[in-house]
Amino acid sequence: MMWRTILTVAWLVAAATAVAAAEETKPAKPWVKVKPDVLPAGTVIPKITFEVKMPVEAPAGWAVEIEIPYHFGLPQTEDANADNYLSAKPPREAELALSAEEVSARNYVIRATVKIGLLKRGKKFKLYLTREHTHPFNHDEKAFATYVKGPPGDDGQRPIIAEGQATVVHIPGGPPAQFRVVAPTCVTPGETFAVKVAVLDKNNNPAGKLWKGRLTLAGAGVAGPAEASIKKKDGNYLELEGFSVGAPGVYRVEVRGRGLDGRSNPVVCRERWGRRIYWCDEQGHSAFSDGMRQPDEYFDYGRYVGLLDATLLTDHAENLYDDEWPTFVAIANAKNDPPAFVTLVAYEWTSDAWSGGYGHRCVFYRGGGGSYYNSYHEESDTPAELWAKYRPGEVVMIPHATLSGFRWSNFDPAYDRCVEIVSHWGSSEYEGNPFWTRRVWRGGGVVDALNSYYLLGFVGGGDNHNGAPGQNHGPSRMRHMPYYGGITACLVKENTRAAIFDALYNRQVYATAGNRDFVDLAVDGAGMASITPVEGRPLVEGEVAAEGVIKSLEVVRGGETVYTVLGAAGRDHVAFTWRDEGYDGAPSYYYLRLTSEDGHVAFATPVWVAGGQWLNIDPAQGRELAPGEKLALPAPPNREFENYAVRLKATAAGPGELKVVAGSDVAATAEMAAGEQDITVNFKAAPQKWDVSLEYEGGTPLKVTEACVYPYPWREPRWVGRWWTFEAEDTEKTFLGNKVEDTFASGASALRVSPADNLYKETILWGPYPTFEPGEYRAHFYLRADGDPTSSKRATEISVAVAKAGTWVTPTPTTAKVLSVASLADGQGYKIFALDFELLEKSVCEFKVRYIGNAILYVDKIEVQQVSYE
Numbered sequence: 001m002m003w004r005t006i007l008t009v010a011w012l013v014a015a016a017t018a019v020a021a022a023e024e025t026k027p028a029k030p031w032v033k034v035k036p037d038v039l040p041a042g043t044v045i046p047k048i049t050f051e052v053k054m055p056v057e058a059p060a061g062w063a064v065e066i067e068i069p070y071h072f073g074l075p076q077t078e079d080a081n082a083d084n085y086l087s088a089k090p091p092r093e094a095e096l097a098l099s100a101e102e103v104s105a106r107n108y109v110i111r112a113t114v115k116i117g118l119l120k121r122g123k124k125f126k127l128y129l130t131r132e133h134t135h136p137f138n139h140d141e142k143a144f145a146t147y148v149k150g151p152p153g154d155d156g157q158r159p160i161i162a163e164g165q166a167t168v169v170h171i172p173g174g175p176p177a178q179f180r181v182v183a184p185t186c187v188t189p190g191e192t193f194a195v196k197v198a199v200l201d202k203n204n205n206p207a208g209k210l211w212k213g214r215l216t217l218a219g220a221g222v223a224g225p226a227e228a229s230i231k232k233k234d235g236n237y238l239e240l241e242g243f244s245v246g247a248p249g250v251y252r253v254e255v256r257g258r259g260l261d262g263r264s265n266p267v268v269c270r271e272r273w274g275r276r277i278y279w280c281d282e283q284g285h286s287a288f289s290d291g292m293r294q295p296d297e298y299f300d301y302g303r304y305v306g307l308l309d310a311t312l313l314t315d316h317a318e319n320l321y322d323d324e325w326p327t328f329v330a331i332a333n334a335k336n337d338p339p340a341f342v343t344l345v346a347y348e349w350t351s352d353a354w355s356g357g358y359g360h361r362c363v364f365y366r367g368g369g370g371s372y373y374n375s376y377h378e379e380s381d382t383p384a385e386l387w388a389k390y391r392p393g394e395v396v397m398i399p400h401a402t403l404s405g406f407r408w409s410n411f412d413p414a415y416d417r418c419v420e421i422v423s424h425w426g427s428s429e430y431e432g433n434p435f436w437t438r439r440v441w442r443g444g445g446v447v448d449a450l451n452s453y454y455l456l457g458f459v460g461g462g463d464n465h466n467g468a469p470g471q472n473h474g475p476s477r478m479r480h481m482p483y484y485g486g487i488t489a490c491l492v493k494e495n496t497r498a499a500i501f502d503a504l505y506n507r508q509v510y511a512t513a514g515n516r517d518f519v520d521l522a523v524d525g526a527g528m529a530s531i532t533p534v535e536g537r538p539l540v541e542g543e544v545a546a547e548g549v550i551k552s553l554e555v556v557r558g559g560e561t562v563y564t565v566l567g568a569a570g571r572d573h574v575a576f577t578w579r580d581e582g583y584d585g586a587p588s589y590y591y592l593r594l595t596s597e598d599g600h601v602a603f604a605t606p607v608w609v610a611g612g613q614w615l616n617i618d619p620a621q622g623r624e625l626a627p628g629e630k631l632a633l634p635a636p637p638n639r640e641f642e643n644y645a646v647r648l649k650a651t652a653a654g655p656g657e658l659k660v661v662a663g664s665d666v667a668a669t670a671e672m673a674a675g676e677q678d679i680t681v682n683f684k685a686a687p688q689k690w691d692v693s694l695e696y697e698g699g700t701p702l703k704v705t706e707a708c709v710y711p712y713p714w715r716e717p718r719w720v721g722r723w724w725t726f727e728a729e730d731t732e733k734t735f736l737g738n739k740v741e742d743t744f745a746s747g748a749s750a751l752r753v754s755p756a757d758n759l760y761k762e763t764i765l766w767g768p769y770p771t772f773e774p775g776e777y778r779a780h781f782y783l784r785a786d787g788d789p790t791s792s793k794r795a796t797e798i799s800v801a802v803a804k805a806g807t808w809v810t811p812t813p814t815t816a817k818v819l820s821v822a823s824l825a826d827g828q829g830y831k832i833f834a835l836d837f838e839l840l841e842k843s844v845c846e847f848k849v850r851y852i853g854n855a856i857l858y859v860d861k862i863e864v865q866q867v868s869y870e
Contacts (some may be wrong), residue, residue: 025168075100152276173205179262199236224347237664265516281469283461288320293467306470314804329369345369357407414717418457457507472514533612533710548596585611612710645712656698760853785824787855
């Protein structure tokens with residue numbers, strides 16, 4: 001009997017353990033129901049009910065919390081007649097206190113706290129959010145997380161007692177109201193192309209109901225299918241092949257069916273294209289930060305609803321969690337499907353440091369990704385520290401909304417290659433423009449930067465926070481963003497990730513406020529993003545084919561409108577040729593500003609010009625420059641600057657060296673390869689005295705066909721030299737600590753020290769004493785630590801010291817930085833910390849890492865590059 005009792009008890013314990021384990025593994029029950037659970041986009045819902053069935057007993061001080069999406073707005077308990085009024089129908093057993101607060105950039109929380117009494121398990125009560133209307137943007141909302149929490153502890157935080165399964169609320173689009181029709185912008189005669197059709201509701205969402213039926217397709221001069229069907233399997237999206245046009249011109253494709261219609265963007269046909277236009281929304285946010293939709297849904301929306309060629313998701317780094325970033329990168333890479341659809345790995349660095357004028361920057365990777373950096377972190381809270389994380393060409397950074405909290409002194413032309421001139425924020429073109437009406441930051445306009453000789457391509461982005469890339473024809477859900485969003489025209493030969501990145505890096509782009517307007521600009525034959533010398537009065541040529549009716553097309557020089565073409569009734573295509581008789585030869589720029597009757601705008605990236613004087617040479621005959629012979633160059637009409645450039649077209653029979661001689665000094669050199677070449681050589685010359693010539697050193701003469709000198713005041717980076725890399729564990733044994741295996745490190749090994757090594761305030765790495773020529777340099781220290789990621793304790797000091805080459809004196813420190821444990825410890829691998837230094841003479845350099853003893857510290861390597869800005 002005793003054994004039977006023991007076995008029975010053991011069986012009961014095992015069964016109870018199994019039940020408890022099963023309860024731990026099964027998902028939490030949805031003990032909060034949201035009614036209605038379908039909220040059609042754009043419709044008014046008088047009342048949203050949250051029906052709560054208590055999963056546990058809740059005494060006084062405990063609370064029920066329900067997270068609601070950020071776009072619902074902050075609920076309030078003061079005014080029953082105002083939007084988002086929060087009320088309750090509590091049970092008799094308890095009195096509830098209601099409140100609401102923002103808990104993150106993603107959610108608000110509504111809280112019902114038990115004030116008096118007890119909420120028993122299984123008891124029901126209701127919370128109401130009245131006069132709530134859904135936003136006009138559709139998606140499935142998954143953010144209704146639910147909790148029962150205890151009273152606040154000493155740290156002010158409430159412990160979670162019970163957690164429920166998040167409720168999914170469906171927000172479908174409205175009924176079919178329009179066809180969105182997109183065709184390629186650039187085609188050639190006889191070339192076949194596809195037309196994409198999406199069925200949308202009145203708010204540019206994908207229609208909530210499937211549209212089924214036959215389409216009629218037409219377009220003057222367009223050959224192709226006359227009819228097509230959208231079937232259930234198409235899902236309100238159709239791609240039709242087999243269209244073509246026979247001659248150069250501007251065409252459009254029209255689609256009609258069952259009371260709906262749509263008209264494509266302009267299709268421009270030319271005999272040939274050097275580069276074609278592919279459309280990209282370069283900025284937007286998903287539910288990973290403060291937007292809508294999951295990242296995979298975001299990219300799918302851009303491809304199948306926004307009908308874009310490329311979509312870039314730039315969630316705020318400050319809202320991302322470290323464990324989310326690898327997923328974020330993986331999704332962006334998985335959705336990259338060239339040539340049909342292109343993605344880049346990207347994020348937005350968003351500074352709240354208004355007084356610093358740091359602003360917001362989108363960061364785009366050329367390759368498949370890397371780390372992301374947060375403006376709240378010590379090692380990346382300024383633009384300079386952000387730039388220092390990357391090598392030139394690895395990323396492109398694009399400032400946006402520069403009229404709001406941005407200073408152009410926080411600008412690095414090696415990384416900041418373009419500017420977002422139009423988005424849902426409005427236009428940052430200049431202070432006082434009609435598309436920006438809120439508070440401005442003086443001097444933050446795009447024109448301010450251009451007038452300070454910055455080179456900037458123009459891009460447009462949605463930044464709509466709607467999870468709807470490419471659909472920027474209405475305002476954002478964010479109240480401070482009331483304007484049309486933008487998109488970017490990328491001028492590339494093919495739709496690939498590398499090509500889209502290079503277009504952003506090389507400024508081969510232009511911007512529109514959401515419309516796919518064709519815009520072309522040339523000055524004396526030089527296209528957008530060119531820097532060109534002009535002799536005399538430049539010839540400006542422009543062409544625009546707009547989606548809407550053209551109100552005006554303006555030529556802007558130096559920030560001022562100097563020529564205007566007015567639209568006419570129904571006019572959507574303009575081409576003009578105009579000679580600028582007022583140009584005085586000073587370095588300047590031209591761009592186009594298109595304004596449509598419906599309020600959309602477009603901006604052509606500038607052409608930069610400077611007055612120059614061409615050498616008097618017959619291009620057909622050329623001028624032979626014998627080795628050692630000097631060729632005098634004519635002075636430009638404007639000699640008030642210090643920096644100049646020689647534009648040279650020449651042919652060499654073999655390799656040689658070209659010298660630009662100013663007075664008796666060699667001001668610049670350039671390597672000449674065999675064959676015909678078109679090169680630009682920058683140099684400095686005294687404004688007051690002009691005596692500049694070319695000299696060639698080679699085995700054979702150099703045949704010069706064109707040569708021109710012009711002022712070159714634009715701020716461009718010139719990165720010279722190579723990267724020097726010094727592995728910490730191999731630095732000629734000039735270290736203390738231990739060489740260890742480390743999968744995070746390059747070469748899978750690194751230098752490691754810890755408090756147990758008794759190295760408090762010891763220099764653990766010094767050397768390796770390379771010799772560098774005079775110039776400006778940047779050193780990258782690759783460091784990480786195992787420690788408390790919230791600790792403000794100091795972990796290490798990095799420094800650079802120099803001594804004159806050929807001496808035995810102790811190097812003198814020139815720059816140093818102390819780093820905290822928090823700035824080093826995140827478990828995601830090595831972080832890069834930069835120190836800039838300048839050498840006035842040929843010097844030996846010592847790179848030093850001093851250990852302060854508050855964490856386990858790893859040192860991977862030190863990289864150095866010589867830099868120079870012209």
